[in-house]
Amino acid sequence: MHWELLGLFTYFGVSKGFLTICTLIIGSSCFSQDTVIVSGEIRARESDESIYDAYILMDDQIMDSSNPSGAYEFSTSKGNHILKITHTGYQHGQWEIDLQRDTHLIIWLEELQLPEVNVRADRILEPSLTRLEMKDLKKIPMLLGEPDPIKALTMLPGVSQGLEGFAGIVVRGGGTDQNLILMDNLQLYQKGHLLGFTSPMNQEFLESITFYKNYFPPQYDGRLSSVVQGNTISNVDSFSTEVSVGLINSGFHIGRPITKGKSKLQLGGRTSYSGFVLSPFLKSSDPHESTRTKIFFYEFTGKFEHRFQNNSSISILSQFSRDRISQLTEGKKLFPNQPTETRATHVSIPSFAISTSYQMDFGRRWHLESSLYYNSVSNRYTNEGQTPIESSLNTFEINNESNLATWGHKSILSFQEKSWSYNFGLQNEVHSIGPQKISGHLEDAGRTTNLVKNPQSLRSYVNSGFIEFEKNYREIKLYGGLRFNHYHYNDFSTSYLNPRAGIEIGYENKLSFWYVQNNQFLHSVESLNSLIPIDILLPSTGDLQPQRMSQISVEYAFSLGRTRDVRYSISTFYKKFSQLSQIRPGEQILFNLNANWTDFLVSGGEGNAAGIEVSYIQDFTKAKLNLNYTYTRSIREFPDVNAGDTFFANFDRPHYFVLNFHSSLGPHWILGLTAHYASGVPVTLPSALSNGLSGYTPVYFSKNNYRLPDYHKVDVQFSRTWVSQGQATRENTLTVGVYNAYGRKNLISIYYVGTTRRTGNVSGKFSGYSFLRFIPILSYRLSW
Numbered sequence: 001m002h003w004e005l006l007g008l009f010t011y012f013g014v015s016k017g018f019l020t021i022c023t024l025i026i027g028s029s030c031f032s033q034d035t036v037i038v039s040g041e042i043r044a045r046e047s048d049e050s051i052y053d054a055y056i057l058m059d060d061q062i063m064d065s066s067n068p069s070g071a072y073e074f075s076t077s078k079g080n081h082i083l084k085i086t087h088t089g090y091q092h093g094q095w096e097i098d099l100q101r102d103t104h105l106i107i108w109l110e111e112l113q114l115p116e117v118n119v120r121a122d123r124i125l126e127p128s129l130t131r132l133e134m135k136d137l138k139k140i141p142m143l144l145g146e147p148d149p150i151k152a153l154t155m156l157p158g159v160s161q162g163l164e165g166f167a168g169i170v171v172r173g174g175g176t177d178q179n180l181i182l183m184d185n186l187q188l189y190q191k192g193h194l195l196g197f198t199s200p201m202n203q204e205f206l207e208s209i210t211f212y213k214n215y216f217p218p219q220y221d222g223r224l225s226s227v228v229q230g231n232t233i234s235n236v237d238s239f240s241t242e243v244s245v246g247l248i249n250s251g252f253h254i255g256r257p258i259t260k261g262k263s264k265l266q267l268g269g270r271t272s273y274s275g276f277v278l279s280p281f282l283k284s285s286d287p288h289e290s291t292r293t294k295i296f297f298y299e300f301t302g303k304f305e306h307r308f309q310n311n312s313s314i315s316i317l318s319q320f321s322r323d324r325i326s327q328l329t330e331g332k333k334l335f336p337n338q339p340t341e342t343r344a345t346h347v348s349i350p351s352f353a354i355s356t357s358y359q360m361d362f363g364r365r366w367h368l369e370s371s372l373y374y375n376s377v378s379n380r381y382t383n384e385g386q387t388p389i390e391s392s393l394n395t396f397e398i399n400n401e402s403n404l405a406t407w408g409h410k411s412i413l414s415f416q417e418k419s420w421s422y423n424f425g426l427q428n429e430v431h432s433i434g435p436q437k438i439s440g441h442l443e444d445a446g447r448t449t450n451l452v453k454n455p456q457s458l459r460s461y462v463n464s465g466f467i468e469f470e471k472n473y474r475e476i477k478l479y480g481g482l483r484f485n486h487y488h489y490n491d492f493s494t495s496y497l498n499p500r501a502g503i504e505i506g507y508e509n510k511l512s513f514w515y516v517q518n519n520q521f522l523h524s525v526e527s528l529n530s531l532i533p534i535d536i537l538l539p540s541t542g543d544l545q546p547q548r549m550s551q552i553s554v555e556y557a558f559s560l561g562r563t564r565d566v567r568y569s570i571s572t573f574y575k576k577f578s579q580l581s582q583i584r585p586g587e588q589i590l591f592n593l594n595a596n597w598t599d600f601l602v603s604g605g606e607g608n609a610a611g612i613e614v615s616y617i618q619d620f621t622k623a624k625l626n627l628n629y630t631y632t633r634s635i636r637e638f639p640d641v642n643a644g645d646t647f648f649a650n651f652d653r654p655h656y657f658v659l660n661f662h663s664s665l666g667p668h669w670i671l672g673l674t675a676h677y678a679s680g681v682p683v684t685l686p687s688a689l690s691n692g693l694s695g696y697t698p699v700y701f702s703k704n705n706y707r708l709p710d711y712h713k714v715d716v717q718f719s720r721t722w723v724s725q726g727q728a729t730r731e732n733t734l735t736v737g738v739y740n741a742y743g744r745k746n747l748i749s750i751y752y753v754g755t756t757r758r759t760g761n762v763s764g765k766f767s768g769y770s771f772l773r774f775i776p777i778l779s780y781r782l783s784w
Contacts, residue, residue: 039073039364040105042066042085049235051109054087060507062472067416069311071364074418085109130156130211134203148199149209150181150192150228157571157613157628158213159226160656160678163748168196170651171213172551172573173609173634174225177524177535183230184317185371186355187222189404189537193297193323194272197248202268202301202319204242204253207233214514214553214571215502218466218481219412219425224520224549224577232303232317233266242783247776248272249297264305271298290330297323312360323349329385343385351377370411378403379536398440398451402536404522405432419472423481427464431522432457433539435597455597460489460539462521468500477504485519492542509558520547523581525600536600544581544603551575565619572612577636580605585641585703602640607649609634623663630656642703648682650704655679665718672717672737680708683750685766708747713740717777730784737777745770 042054050070056063058081063074078100086092090109130153137152153169154161162168168176168191181188183201190200210229212220220227233255240255251270258265272295299321307313325347330340355373362368384397412425438453468481479502486495498517505511523544525536540546553573560566581601611632618625634649641647659675685706686698717737724730740746747770 035075035077036099037073037075037102038063038099038105039071039103040107041070042072042087042107042109043070044090044235045108045110051087051090054085054090054109057084057086058082060084061474062419062477064416064418065421065470065472067361067364067367067414067421069361069364069367071361072416073364130213132209132211134206134208137203137209147203149201149203149206149230150199153209153211153228154676155626155628155658155660155674156211157569157615157630158573158611158632160630160651160653162196162651163681168192169226170653171226172575172611173632173649173652174549174575175524175649175651178223178225178520178549180220180223180227181230182228183319184232184315184355185357185373185410186317186319186353187373187375187406187408188319188351188353189375189377190321190323190349190351191535193270193299193321194248194295195325198270198272198297201230202251202253202270202299204244204251204268204270205232205266205301205303207231207235214512214516214555214573215479216500216516216518217423218468218483218498218500219410219423219427221427221464221466221483221485221498221519222429222462222521224518224547237261237264240783242781244779244781246779262307264303266301266303268301269299272296292328294326295324297321310360312358314359315357316354317357318352318354320352321350323347325349341385341387343383343387346382346384348380349378350380351375365416367414367416368411369414371409373408373410374406375408376403376405394442394444396440396442398438401434401437403432403434403457404537406430407432421470423466423468425466427462427466429462431460431462431539433459433537435536435538458489458539460487460521462487475505475507479503487519487521487540487546489539489541492540494546496546496548510556512555512557514551514553514555516549516551518549518551520549523547523601523603525583536597538597538601541598544598544601545579547580548578549575567615567617569615570613573610575609577605577607577609579603580607580636580638582636582638582641585700602638605636605638605641607634607636609649620663623661626658626660628658628660632656645702647703650682652682652704653679668720668722670719670721672719673715675712675714677712678710680710680747682707685750706750708750711744711746713744713746714742715739715777716741730782733781735777735779735781739775739777740773743773745773 038058042051042056043049044051050066052066052070054066054070054072056065056072056074058074058076060082063076064072066072076099080096080098082094083097084092084094085107087109090111132149132152134147134149137147137149150169151161153159158172160170162170162176169179170176171179176191179191181191181200183205188200192198192200208231210227210231212227212229213225216227233253237257237260239257240253242253244251249270249272251268253266253268255264255266257263299319301317301319303315303317305313305315325345327345329343329345353373353375355371357369357371359367359369379402381400382397383400384395386395406429408427408429410425410427412423415422415424434457435455436453437455438451440451442449442451463486464483466481466483468479471478479500481500483498483500484495485498487493496517496519498519500516502512502514521540522537523540525538538544551573553571555569555571557567557569560568581603582605583600584602609632611630614629616625616627631654632652633654634652635646636649637644637646655678657675657677659673661671661673663671665671682704683706684700684703687701687705688699690699715737717735719733719735721731721733724732750766
């Protein structure tokens with residue numbers, strides 16, 4: 001018997017009206033068959049956008065997950081079943097459904113509207129990744145009230161910040177340069193703006209952040225520690241505007257549909273002020289000199305999307321930014337006739353990135369995404385001033401510039417069938433690097449010396465292919481894949497085969513095992529003891545080979561309570577590093593005419609990192625509490641450093657504790673509180689003084705032989721949101737609070753000031769930088 005039913009709709013009600021299923025039965029089926037095919041789409045109710053990677057469960061067995069077009073399909077037996085739909089950020093539902101014929105289900109999900117912040121992975125579904133929603137991140141207390149998706153990751157176990165207020169995060173004992181930061185398909189080399197006070201990604205453009213630290217899908221490579229995937233806003237079906245004003249920078253975001261349902265345009269920008277808020281905190285503590293620092297940046301971002309009628313679309317995303325930093329130092333006179341020493345350092349860091357992405361669906365199972373991208377970043381330094389020599393002054397001006405440009409292509413073909421999904425892909429990158437171009441002059445005793453160093457641009461190539469899969473079988477989920485990398489630079493070529501695998505066992509309580517191998521082809525030369533950022537990227541060579549990392553990790557996540565409102569997770573990991581590099585001890589990075597770029601680094605280093613991560617999350621009626629603790633040790637070993645003995649890595653922090661609490665104080669107010677405690681980072685200080693003709697010279701016997709004092713602070717924030725009516729409904733959010741509420745003086749660096757000998761006495765001391773005491777939080781957001 002055949003059935004042809006058109007226009008038959010069946011609605012299943014759900015508590016609070018968050019979800020509605022519309023069933024349209026078309027085609028035909030035969031009662032004599034024992035199985036039926038269930039297919040359909042999953043879409044967002046408000047925007048009607050397709051929802052990707054939503055899980056469809058039948059009788060607690062994962063049957064399928066939606067593809068990028070929201071489509072799914074699976075077969076099951078006839079009869080009564082329990083249907084569940086789950087997706088992070090949307091209301092989950094459960095229904096009893098009677099299936100007697102092939103059925104097409106169109107499912108609309110509504111977003112969760114929660115007063116508390118959700119900064120955790122969906123531990124029930126995907127402990128391999130963490131998804132952070134930007135609407136929630138904007139409620140977390142951040143420096144000077146500026147929401148920062150990168151620093152928000154430090155609320156998670158296994159992630160810590162580098163130095164207070166500075167760019168970069170440290171993931172499981174890695175370096176700040178070992179994190180791949182993406183905005184859609186656009187790779188960003190900047191770790192932050194305003195010395196790291198502001199995120200490299202325009203938060204107004206972001207819908208969410210996906211963060212990987214356990215398992216890296218084979219489509220990602222090029223960094224050793226983590227992947228930070230920024231997902232830009234996709235719902236632009238009506239005109240929208242958001243404006244934010246804060247203490248150090250302001251921004252805007254405009255979304256506008258050009259042709260409804262087809263073309264969309266988004267524009268955004270950010271800019272800082274003169275840096276008057278931060279300048280008082282960026283001073284040297286050396287009593288013999290005074291330092292004034294000015295910082296400034298601006299950034300523009302744009303995105304255009306167009307959907308064609310043949311289930312294909314194209315998008316263009318571009319971002320341009322420029323950071324400017326100036327530091328003026330004046331030495332104080334020690335004697336009446338002594339000339340005054342002045343130094344000025346100016347830094348300009350322009351960056352530009354653009355990507356074009358094309359996507360196309362072939363039926364319900366095949367999906368193609370292909371992108372072209374270009375990135376460039378420059379570091380331009382100028383050092384000028386006057387230095388006293390006896391009773392006169394010599395003058396100098398030195399310019400130093402390094403550049404990195406990347407051209408790339410990436411294509412991914414996805415296939416999804418019932419409980420299986422596959423990705424096949426190719427990626428090609430060309431890196432063009434200008435190490436250090438130096439120009440300028442020195443004037444000494446009436447003589448002028450011109451400085452010229454213009455090295456040839458370096459070019460390297462990375463060609464990659466990868467395959468990955470996912471398999472769902474009842475309460476077991478398998479991940480696997482393989483990535484092949486071929487690297488070429490001049491006469492040096494090498495290839496790597498990086499396997500990646502994982503298994504998740506369980507549904508509500510889940511045990512997971514992960515193994516990954518990664519490569520990093522660019523080496524970073526950076527300094528941690530200066531307020532002026534020094535970050536030069538260099539290519540791998542035969543002597544400076546690509547860096548490698550292998551990691552194995554285990555995680556167990558479980559829930560307690562009848563409503564699963566208490567969640568725990570405990571993880572352990574071990575990482576092995578090889579072919580690491582770092583600055584050669586005593587090497588001067590900038591303005592060095594004598595050393596080649598390869599002389600800056602010591603290569604062939606090895607290392608390991610191991611640790612335990614514990615997370616506790618509890619939901620209350622109007623509040624949420626999140627506690628995370630991480631114990632990590634990170635060790636390094638180089639043949640030519642520290643006499644070949646092991647030493648602690650620059651960001652080794654054994655203990656790292658974070659408390660995050662949010663509570664609703666009525667219909668409009670939200671209280672946010674965060675507390676951090678961390679062990680101090682290692683630094684290198686002299687172990688002795690050598691008595692010479694010109695005075696006492698510090699002698700260094702070992703690397704990272706001292707630790708800064710432990711770091712701790714508490715931030716408190718109040719946010720009030722209200723709606724004002726006019727020609728358009730406007731949402732207003734005012735945020736006030738205090739960053740570092742009890743005024744802890746946390747050191748960010750410490751160093752030894754030169755020693756001199758006067759009348760038989762030794763003069764010298766340790767000095768350091770610290771700031772961020774009682775910093776106010778103040779920002780205002782208006783959206784309509």
